[in-house]
Amino acid sequence: MVKNSIRVYARLKPEIDKISTMNYQVHRRRRKHFDEDFLVISAPQKSTEYIDNRPESWNFSFRQIFDVTVGQEDVFINVARPVIISLFDGYNGTVFAYGQTGSGKTYSTTGDLKKFDHCSGILPRTIRNIFEIIKNNSNISYTVELSYLEIYNENGYDLLDQKQRQVTSRLEDLPRVEIHEDELGTLHLKNLGIHRVKNEQEAMDLLFIGETNRITSETPMNPRSSRSHCIFTIILSSKKLNCNNSFNRAKMHLVDLAGSERVYKCAITGTILTEAKYINLSLHYLEQVIVCLGQENTSHIPYRNSLLTAILRDSLGGNCITNMLANLSISAFNLEETISTCRFAQRVALIRNDVKLILKKEMKTEMDLLKVENDELRKRIDELNGQLESQRSAERNVDYYKDLVLQRDKEISLLNSNKTKITEDKIIETDKLKLSEIIEKCIVDIFPDDQYEDGKNYSINNIIKNNYYPLRILYHDTNFDSISLTESHFDRIEVQKELLNNELSLDLQTNSCTTGMSEETFTNTVDTHMNKLISQNKFIKNNVSISPVDHQKSNSDSPKISFRTPRILRQLFGMEKKSLRPLSTPNTSTKIFKSFDDEKLISRDSESELMNLRKFTGDKKINFYKNLIDKKIRQSENKQKPMESHSDKNFIHQLLLTGDPEVDKEIIKLCKAKYLR
Numbered sequence: 001m002v003k004n005s006i007r008v009y010a011r012l013k014p015e016i017d018k019i020s021t022m023n024y025q026v027h028r029r030r031r032k033h034f035d036e037d038f039l040v041i042s043a044p045q046k047s048t049e050y051i052d053n054r055p056e057s058w059n060f061s062f063r064q065i066f067d068v069t070v071g072q073e074d075v076f077i078n079v080a081r082p083v084i085i086s087l088f089d090g091y092n093g094t095v096f097a098y099g100q101t102g103s104g105k106t107y108s109t110t111g112d113l114k115k116f117d118h119c120s121g122i123l124p125r126t127i128r129n130i131f132e133i134i135k136n137n138s139n140i141s142y143t144v145e146l147s148y149l150e151i152y153n154e155n156g157y158d159l160l161d162q163k164q165r166q167v168t169s170r171l172e173d174l175p176r177v178e179i180h181e182d183e184l185g186t187l188h189l190k191n192l193g194i195h196r197v198k199n200e201q202e203a204m205d206l207l208f209i210g211e212t213n214r215i216t217s218e219t220p221m222n223p224r225s226s227r228s229h230c231i232f233t234i235i236l237s238s239k240k241l242n243c244n245n246s247f248n249r250a251k252m253h254l255v256d257l258a259g260s261e262r263v264y265k266c267a268i269t270g271t272i273l274t275e276a277k278y279i280n281l282s283l284h285y286l287e288q289v290i291v292c293l294g295q296e297n298t299s300h301i302p303y304r305n306s307l308l309t310a311i312l313r314d315s316l317g318g319n320c321i322t323n324m325l326a327n328l329s330i331s332a333f334n335l336e337e338t339i340s341t342c343r344f345a346q347r348v349a350l351i352r353n354d355v356k357l358i359l360k361k362e363m364k365t366e367m368d369l370l371k372v373e374n375d376e377l378r379k380r381i382d383e384l385n386g387q388l389e390s391q392r393s394a395e396r397n398v399d400y401y402k403d404l405v406l407q408r409d410k411e412i413s414l415l416n417s418n419k420t421k422i423t424e425d426k427i428i429e430t431d432k433l434k435l436s437e438i439i440e441k442c443i444v445d446i447f448p449d450d451q452y453e454d455g456k457n458y459s460i461n462n463i464i465k466n467n468y469y470p471l472r473i474l475y476h477d478t479n480f481d482s483i484s485l486t487e488s489h490f491d492r493i494e495v496q497k498e499l500l501n502n503e504l505s506l507d508l509q510t511n512s513c514t515t516g517m518s519e520e521t522f523t524n525t526v527d528t529h530m531n532k533l534i535s536q537n538k539f540i541k542n543n544v545s546i547s548p549v550d551h552q553k554s555n556s557d558s559p560k561i562s563f564r565t566p567r568i569l570r571q572l573f574g575m576e577k578k579s580l581r582p583l584s585t586p587n588t589s590t591k592i593f594k595s596f597d598d599e600k601l602i603s604r605d606s607e608s609e610l611m612n613l614r615k616f617t618g619d620k621k622i623n624f625y626k627n628l629i630d631k632k633i634r635q636s637e638n639k640q641k642p643m644e645s646h647s648d649k650n651f652i653h654q655l656l657l658t659g660d661p662e663v664d665k666e667i668i669k670l671c672k673a674k675y676l677r
């Protein structure tokens with residue numbers, strides 16, 4: 001237990017009217033453990049007319065005097081902050097403001113909540129500071145509870161009883177706060193709600209509600225005079241986490257007393273007068289208690305005389321660290337009241353409280369703290385569970401993505417192989433196209449338009465159908481014996497040409513099934529027809545009809561060969577007129593088949609050899625072609641010139657015409673590598 005004197009501070013309220021300000025001075029004296037301030041008030045000039053025994057000056061000592069220029073923050077730090085620190089150490093504390101009406105008690109205690117931050121008083125700053133400290137102490141679990149009591153005309157009311165205040169308009173109808181004392185001497189306040197708050201905002205909200213419910217009136221001394229004593233109590237319970245025996249519970253009272261009034265000075269009447277009487281009476285009882293506490297060997301302290309003293313019993317002479325703020329008016333008009341307040345303060349300063357650490361084990365509060373601790377632990381468990389779950393889901397995701405990656409890898413390799421295939425197919429297509437161009441050029445070599453000399457009737461069905469293979473393919477219709485080349489035929493040739501280009505390998509396959517022939521027959525027939533063509537070359541050159549029948553009929557209904565015939569032919573054969581080469585020698589076809597001469601596999605006499613050739617399949621066929629191609633290379637090398645002639649091309653063509661999709665690819669590859677540059 002420590003003996004602790006009540007510390008008394010003074011705050012001087014600034015006066016607007018400087019002329020009427022009393023004559024005062026503030027002095028500071030250094031002492032061993034702390035500084036001490038002195039307020040020296042000089043008496044106004046004495047009257048010379050009569051004897052005046054009043055002292056010429058008054059000297060009052062305070063722990064600290066806050067002059068008119070000192071702001072709210074400094075007052076809070078010096079008056080309330082030490083009590084807050086003690087509260088967290090487990091000591092009860094009280095800060096109370098005392099002074100005459102209008103001297104600035106409410107301003108210092110609460111301040112103006114609606115105005116700027118610098119106007120807020122000790123109370124809101126205390127709330128803020130308490131929650132700041134709580135925030136910085138994560139290893140201790142705290143509970144904060146609040147109550148706000150108003151003592152009006154000696155009756156206690158709960159300022160935070162929102163429901164009652166809403167439904168009942170008359171103060172008399174509200175439930176009154178009553179004091180009960182148990183056998184241990186502990187005070188219990190009935191009908192005073194204790195509100196647990198979790199954060200600063202909740203506490204501030206309650207403070208605001210209490211301030212709104214407070215009774216104020218306009219008086220001659222103060223336009224918003226508090227007509228009651230108000231006690232805002234903060235109960236702080238603390239428990240160190242993971243430590244069973246450390247449990248503290250302490251409370252801090254912040255008291256804004258109603259101001260004393262000199263009734264005769266203000267000429268007040270009615271309710272205000274009644275209120276003033278109650279205020280003065282309760283302050284009188286308070287003074288009595290203070291006086292008794294200041295006297296040594298006093299056995300009885302009259303706490304029970306008033307509700308205010310009963311409630312402040314602990315704060316005055318009990319187990320509490322108490323600081324008092326004496327609010328002083330420096331107006332000359334209030335000289336007496338200021339001196340009275342200072343005297344009261346001097347007496348209070350004599351009181352020595354017995355301060356001891358409160359290590360109570362109240363089941364209910366401890367349970368509350370354990371609940372708080374449990375809540376925090378539960379929160380932690382939830383957090384950890386959340387982390388665990390997210391970790392698990394991350395693991396699941398890893399598996400899922402692994403599968404996905406494998407699947408994608410498969411798809412990519414599939415796509416790659418498809419891509420390669422497509423590229424190969426494209427190459428094959430391109431090669432086929434090139435080959436088909438070569439074939440067409442060969443055809444043009446045989447049918448150059450400048451070889452046609454007259455416009456006689458002409459039928460090329462034998463060349464087309466039997467002798468000249470590519471054209472025979474163009475005309476799959478093997479049934480017609482005589483082709484009269486009318487415009488529609490040429491159109492058909494054009495269409496067929498498209499077919500040849502697009503589905504060459506298929507068409508070749510299909511049409512290669514027609515009858516084969518011997519080289520001799522083929523050569524003779526082609527030569528014959530080519531000679532015919534030479535004699536008939538006017539047919540195309542002069543753009544006349546090639547069918548006498550049609551031509552004759554053309555006088556009436558049948559269509560004539562148009563001027564575009566040679567062009568169509570050229571288109572058909574894939575060459576423009578200027579690029580046409582001179583007529584090949586009549587034995588062109590013979591040359592073509594000469595290339596097969598040395599090939600043992602082909603018998604010149606056997607008409608069915610070509611057919612036999614087509615019957616080869618797979619490797620046999622490829623080997624066969626390989627041999628042929630190699631042979632061709634040798635021939636070409638012997639000639640010391642690249643393989644350019646149409647007969648060479650026709651040789652390739654012949655290979656192709658044998659048509660076998662499987663073999664086709666291989667052949668094309670070979671051809672491409674060796675002949676197509």
Ligand SMILES: Nc1ncnc2c1ncn2[C@@H]1O[C@H](COP(=O)(O)OP(=O)(O)OP(=O)(O)O)[C@@H](O)[C@H]1O
Binds near residue numbers: 013225
């Ligand atoms: N230090 C100060 N600085 C500026 N204004 C002040 C100061 N002290 C008091 N006031 C102003 O003086 C007026 C009266 O102050 P306040 O209401 O706090 O007095 P009070 O002592 O609580 O009076 P009452 O006992 O009648 O309630 C208010 O308008 C308040 O803003």
